[in-house]
Amino acid sequence: MAEPRRLGRRHLLAGGAGAGIGAGVGFALGHNDSAPTHRVATEPPAEERVAVHGATQAGVDRPLTPATQLSFQVWHTSGALEAATWARLLGTLGERLTTLVAASPTAARLSILVGVGPRALASAGLDPALASLPTFRGSAELPQAKRTADLVLAAAADLPEAANTAMDALRPLLTEHGLERSWSQLAFRARGTGMVTHNPLGFHDGIVQPEKRNGIPERVFLSSGKLGGGTIGVVRRFEIDVPSFEALPLAEQEAVFGRTKATGAPLSGGSIATDVNLTAKTPQGEYLVPSGSHVRAAHPSFTASPVMLRRSYGFRTATDGPQDRAGLLFWSFQDDVATFARTQERMDREDRLMEFARPSAEAAFVVLPGFTRGRPLGTALFA
Amino acid sequence: MPKRRRRPGAALAILIALCTFLSGCGKDDPQNDPQTGVKKAEVVRVPADAATISAAVDQVAEGGLVLVAPGTYREQVLLDVPDVTLRGEDRNGVVITGEGTRTAGVIAIADGVRIENLSVTDSLLYGVLVTGTHDGDTVLTPAQTGYDQFDPERFPPLQRFRVDHVTATNNGLYGIYAFNTQHGVITDSWASGSADSGYYVGQCRDCDIVVSGNVASRNAVGFENANASDSLTIVGNRFSDNRVGLTLTSNYQEAFVPQRANVVIGNVISDNAEPRSPAQADGGFGIGVGIAGGQDNLLRRNRITGNPTAAVVLNSSEDVPSLRNRLDRNSYAGNGVDLANVSRAAYPARGTCLSGAGVDVLTLLPQGLGLRCTTGADPATDRVPGPAAPEGLAFLDVPKPGTLPSLPLDATIPAPLPATIRHPDPKRATVPPADLLADLGRG
Numbered sequence: 001m002a003e004p005r006r007l008g009r010r011h012l013l014a015g016g017a018g019a020g021i022g023a024g025v026g027f028a029l030g031h032n033d034s035a036p037t038h039r040v041a042t043e044p045p046a047e048e049r050v051a052v053h054g055a056t057q058a059g060v061d062r063p064l065t066p067a068t069q070l071s072f073q074v075w076h077t078s079g080a081l082e083a084a085t086w087a088r089l090l091g092t093l094g095e096r097l098t099t100l101v102a103a104s105p106t107a108a109r110l111s112i113l114v115g116v117g118p119r120a121l122a123s124a125g126l127d128p129a130l131a132s133l134p135t136f137r138g139s140a141e142l143p144q145a146k147r148t149a150d151l152v153l154a155a156a157a158d159l160p161e162a163a164n165t166a167m168d169a170l171r172p173l174l175t176e177h178g179l180e181r182s183w184s185q186l187a188f189r190a191r192g193t194g195m196v197t198h199n200p201l202g203f204h205d206g207i208v209q210p211e212k213r214n215g216i217p218e219r220v221f222l223s224s225g226k227l228g229g230g231t232i233g234v235v236r237r238f239e240i241d242v243p244s245f246e247a248l249p250l251a252e253q254e255a256v257f258g259r260t261k262a263t264g265a266p267l268s269g270g271s272i273a274t275d276v277n278l279t280a281k282t283p284q285g286e287y288l289v290p291s292g293s294h295v296r297a298a299h300p301s302f303t304a305s306p307v308m309l310r311r312s313y314g315f316r317t318a319t320d321g322p323q324d325r326a327g328l329l330f331w332s333f334q335d336d337v338a339t340f341a342r343t344q345e346r347m348d349r350e351d352r353l354m355e356f357a358r359p360s361a362e363a364a365f366v367v368l369p370g371f372t373r374g375r376p377l378g379t380a381l382f383a
Numbered sequence: 384m385p386k387r388r389r390r391p392g393a394a395l396a397i398l399i400a401l402c403t404f405l406s407g408c409g410k411d412d413p414q415n416d417p418q419t420g421v422k423k424a425e426v427v428r429v430p431a432d433a434a435t436i437s438a439a440v441d442q443v444a445e446g447g448l449v450l451v452a453p454g455t456y457r458e459q460v461l462l463d464v465p466d467v468t469l470r471g472e473d474r475n476g477v478v479i480t481g482e483g484t485r486t487a488g489v490i491a492i493a494d495g496v497r498i499e500n501l502s503v504t505d506s507l508l509y510g511v512l513v514t515g516t517h518d519g520d521t522v523l524t525p526a527q528t529g530y531d532q533f534d535p536e537r538f539p540p541l542q543r544f545r546v547d548h549v550t551a552t553n554n555g556l557y558g559i560y561a562f563n564t565q566h567g568v569i570t571d572s573w574a575s576g577s578a579d580s581g582y583y584v585g586q587c588r589d590c591d592i593v594v595s596g597n598v599a600s601r602n603a604v605g606f607e608n609a610n611a612s613d614s615l616t617i618v619g620n621r622f623s624d625n626r627v628g629l630t631l632t633s634n635y636q637e638a639f640v641p642q643r644a645n646v647v648i649g650n651v652i653s654d655n656a657e658p659r660s661p662a663q664a665d666g667g668f669g670i671g672v673g674i675a676g677g678q679d680n681l682l683r684r685n686r687i688t689g690n691p692t693a694a695v696v697l698n699s700s701e702d703v704p705s706l707r708n709r710l711d712r713n714s715y716a717g718n719g720v721d722l723a724n725v726s727r728a729a730y731p732a733r734g735t736c737l738s739g740a741g742v743d744v745l746t747l748l749p750q751g752l753g754l755r756c757t758t759g760a761d762p763a764t765d766r767v768p769g770p771a772a773p774e775g776l777a778f779l780d781v782p783k784p785g786t787l788p789s790l791p792l793d794a795t796i797p798a799p800l801p802a803t804i805r806h807p808d809p810k811r812a813t814v815p816p817a818d819l820l821a822d823l824g825r826g
Contacts, residue, residue: 276638279556284775285578285603285661303701304635346701382517 004176037273038208038339041194050111052098055229056370059113059156060333061217065194067109067156070187071163072235072329074153074363075179083123087382089177090114090368094377096173100166112170115152115233115365124226124381131232131364134341137348138359145182149363152233158191167369175197183361186235187313196264196272200240200314200326201356203257204264207272210307219306219335222369226380231309231333234340238357242326245356255354258295266295285365297351303342308332327360337364403712424449424566425796428593436460436469436479443467445559451501452481459506461522462498466799471501474548474789481554483779487627492517494542495800500723501792502550503558505779510551510574515541515563515584540587543800548790552576552783555687557583557604559610561592566804567796571596571788573824576781578661580607581625586637590615591804600624601781603663605655608642609634616646616806621653622819626660626772627667628652628690633676633703641692641703643678647685648812651819654667654689659782662775669769674708676700683711684812686819687718692769693748694718697761699730706732710753714814723748723767784824 041064050058081089104110118128132148133139139147153170155163164186174181189197192206199205208260210217221231241267247252254260254267264272268280268288276295280288289296310332317325332340347354371377415676426430429451433439437458439449446466451477460479462469463807469489471477479488479501488503491513503510516538523538529741542620544567551574558574558581561567565587574581574597583606584592590611597620599605605622606629608615622628633641636797667673668810669692674680676699687694696714697705705726715721722745727734736756737745747753749762 084597279579281555281578281661281664282775283555283578283661283777283779285664285778286775287664291665303637342702 009120018058025090028191032060036275037270038275047106049104049106051099052101052111053203053369053372056221056231057113057367058101058111059154060231060367061220061309063109063111065191066189066197067158067163068188068191069157069160069163070189070313070329071155071167071184072187072313073153073167073184074146074149074182074361075153075174076145076182077119077150078178078180079336080119081123081177083382085177086116086120086123087378090116090378090382091332091376092173093170094371097166100169104157104162104166106219108157108159110155110162112113112155112166113152113154113156113367115149115367116378116381117149117151117363117365119150120381121366122326126226126381128229129337131257131337131366133234133337133364134345136236136344136359136362137354140206142359142361145328146361147363149182149365152235152363152365158188185297185315185329185361187315189311189313195311199312199318200242200328201245201253201257203253203259203261204272206310206311208275208307210309217309220309220333221337222335227369230380231367232335232337232364233367234330234332234334234337235362236330236344236359236366237327237361238330239325239327239360241356241358250255253292255293256356258289258293261338267293292350292352294347294351294353297347297353298343300343303346305339305342308335308339308343309336328357333367340364384597388711400764401525426794428452429456430454440467440469445729446495446796446799448794449729450794453477453642455480457482459485459487460672461497462489462496463493464496465493466495467493468497468499468501468797469501470497470793472792474500474502474550474788477501479503481740486746487512487565488551490514491544492522492541495544497512497545497547497797497800498549499545499547502552504550504554504783506554508554508556509560510554510558510577511546511549511560512557513541513544513546513564513567515539518779523556523819535563535586538563542566543802544568545570545800548788549573549734550787552577552720552777553731553781555778557581557607558599559583560585562586562731564592565589566591566800566802566803568592569594569597573597573784573787574605575601575784575824576661577602577604578775578778579664580604580630581622583608584611584615585609586639587611587615588639589613592616593804593806595617595619596809597621598623598822599824600784600824601657601660603627603653603775606630608632608645609670610637610639611645612639612641612643614644614806616648617650618646618682618807618812619649619819621651621823623651623653623655623821624657624660625655626657626663626669627673628655628687629671630673630675631677631680632673632698633678635701641676641678643680645677647672647680647682647807647811648807648809649683649815650685650818651815651821652685652687652690652694653817654784656689656691656770658773660774661778661781662772665771668772670696671718672696673698673707676703676705677708678704678706681711681809682707682709682713682714683809684814685816686714686814687721688715688817689717690719690721693719693723693767695723696767697722697724697726697732697735699726699732702730704730704732704786705735707736708732709736715745718746719747719769720767721745722753723751724761724763725766726761726763728763733764734758735761782825787824
């Protein structure tokens with residue numbers, strides 16, 4: 001295999017009188033205390049602003065606990081922009097967002113992230129496929145403007161108006177350069193613990209995140225080349241049929257996710273911090289984490305994929321029509337768009353959760369490498 | 384002489400469990416007991432010389448024999464002494480039981496081991512596990528979580544093993560399981576009541592393994608292979624009355640994708656629609672042979688009958704297509720369909736090739752499948768109709784077999800196992816009679 005294979009702390013003992021891998025079978029659940037676990041990282045309340053400058057942009061892995069409010073926008077250019085135009089636009093954008101963050105209240109924990117889509121990559125002499133998605137279930141029905149992005153802006157903050165006001169302030173710069181906003185979503189997430197929060201269906205979300213090495217999440221950032229310090233972002237906006245899901249009995253809801261609703265523990269046992277055991281079965285031979293469950297369908301091991309860094313947000317739009325619109329802004333970062341694509345294709349095929357989700361917009365983009373005063377945003381690609 | 388791989392620093396549950404029985408932990412000279420200084424024994428009899436099999440393993444010298452008298456042994460045996468033979472005096476009377484609470488019956492992690500003429504039953508996961516994936520005393524099992532994968536270079540395959548005349552019943556995952564091994568045989572054994580598969584050979588290249596003369600019955604799957612490739616010969620077995628008879632699969636949860644180049648000859652694969660068995664967790668039922676992402680396999684002169692969904696089903700496994708599988712001169716009768724292809728359109732099967740007299744009258748889904756034998760994409764269908772899978776029977780409740788043939792009592796130490804295995808010549812395979820090994824386990 002091409003990838004280095006590492007054996008971490010999740011190795012399992014043979015023996016131990018029913019503990020350890022004995023948890024592999026249903027009625028051994030009571031012995032599951034020694035099952036492998038993952039860390040849930042936390043951080044103290046903000047005492048200073050989220051650093052804008054660095055090798056990577058803010059809003060991917062810093063702050064560790066995502067801000068609660070998100071303004072996410074996808075913009076399109078009127079035609080293909082030249083590299084020099086991109087360089088000017090992005091450089092100015094970087095300066096302005098730096099000023100905006102510096103002026104924001106510390107408590108806002110404001111971060112503003114900038115990404116560019118496949119056409120911009122082409123202008124930079126890079127392969128547009130780096131930020132292109134295959135056609136997923138439901139994607140073909142979407143208008144083109146909701147399947148691709150030229151520019152992505154995402155402001156996250158704990159104070160809603162801090163994010164919204166910042167986006168308003170950046171808008172003129174984009175329109176001056178002939179960009180138009182194709183879609184926009186305001187979304188929110190509970191503060192949660194570390195990266196873990198609740199999704200719009202009331203289940204825990206973002207439980208397993210990439211391992212970190214020297215403080216850097218593995219297989220998230222590109223490490224070299226023009227895009228070194230960048231990452232591939234994927235956003236898919238789903239309308240979620242909350243009423244239909246909530247109409248299911250609790251046990252069915254849990255079978256759809258593969259976790260308990262109350263605690264987030266996998267149905268193979270343990271606590272929320274326990275790794276899911278995909279081979280654990282009932283004595284009758286059925287998986288404890290059922291076929292068709294989201295946990296099983298999206299698990300990276302089936303596609304030999306690394307874990308994606310995920311920080312998704314929910315939304316609910318109150319309208320004057322008959323029913324509110326609820327949904328999820330799924331958001332992942334990885335060093336290869338295929339990591340996401342393989343997983344989504346598998347979910348389209350096997351994940352019962354997808355029966356309650358209908359995509360309404362999507363975009364893949366390169367989150368630009370980080371920047372400093374001496375190295376303006378976008379320099380790595382367009383200078 | 385190879386040194387026993389024990390690490391004093393590894394304070395592990397299995398070691399602690401063994402150490403309660405005797406003083407022999409963390410020995411320096413493998414042939415001497417560190418406390419008594421007594422030279423290790425060539426032959427250790429249980430219970431005459433050691434009260435338990437585990438205690439006997441700690442007393443036996445490399446290349447020696449642990450000979451077990453009839454009795455019920457409530458223990459999990461870690462066989463970690465090179466070239467040792469663990470032999471029961473009576474296959475049916477020597478029973479290692481997990482009592483529905485222990486992980487495994489026998490776990491073998493040393494090169495050159497033999498396990499023969501005994502029964503292993505009622506373990507939560509494995510009846511017999513032979514594996515190169517261990518760290519001295521720590522045995523690692525694949526795909527429990529899957530966030531970490533197994534490094535085949537860090538864990539070289541176990542070399543040389545023989546599992547012979549072993550009865551593996553009512554084990555929660557696999558009956559007899561060879562993972563990350565080479566140069567071995569599994570012969571004349573019985574596996575039933577496994578909640579996953581009766582036999583499993585996984586993750587090896589140039590496996591040099593022969594599986595012959597075995598019976599798998601009343602398991603979710605009779606024989607399973609994930610990522611075991613090249614020289615694996617499955618010959619003269621009876622995989623009957625399971626939910627699925629035999630599977631050849633590529634699986635990213637283990638190393639060495641894709642699975643390829645097995646030789647499956649002269650087996651009976653019949654009536655795999657057995658309700659008195661644990662469920663196949665993915666819903667499989669009524670299938671003789673399932674190939675998912677398997678490539679360049681040869682299935683020749685097998686008798687594949689009475690499988691109400693299909694004799695052979697081809698599928699893709701994630702993005703791994705099934706390629707160039709040859710089905711030559713097998714005997715088909717009474718199957719739902721004889722060959723079906725449900726590969727995903729993005730990863731089509733190619734080069735599936737049926738040959739032999741009468742292939743033109745086989746039932747193929749879709750029509751024409753396997754008849755062209757070209758490199759183009761094979762025609763495919765969405766699903767194969769078949770009977771609904773009945774609810775699974777708890778693995779501990781699956782009926783046990785009757786008395787099975789036992790080897791004659793033999794207290795001699797066998798010669799070390801050979802470095803390589805002799806494989807039968809596929810050219811000389813014959814279609815076995817329908818009643819091959821069918822009388823076993825009935826009495």
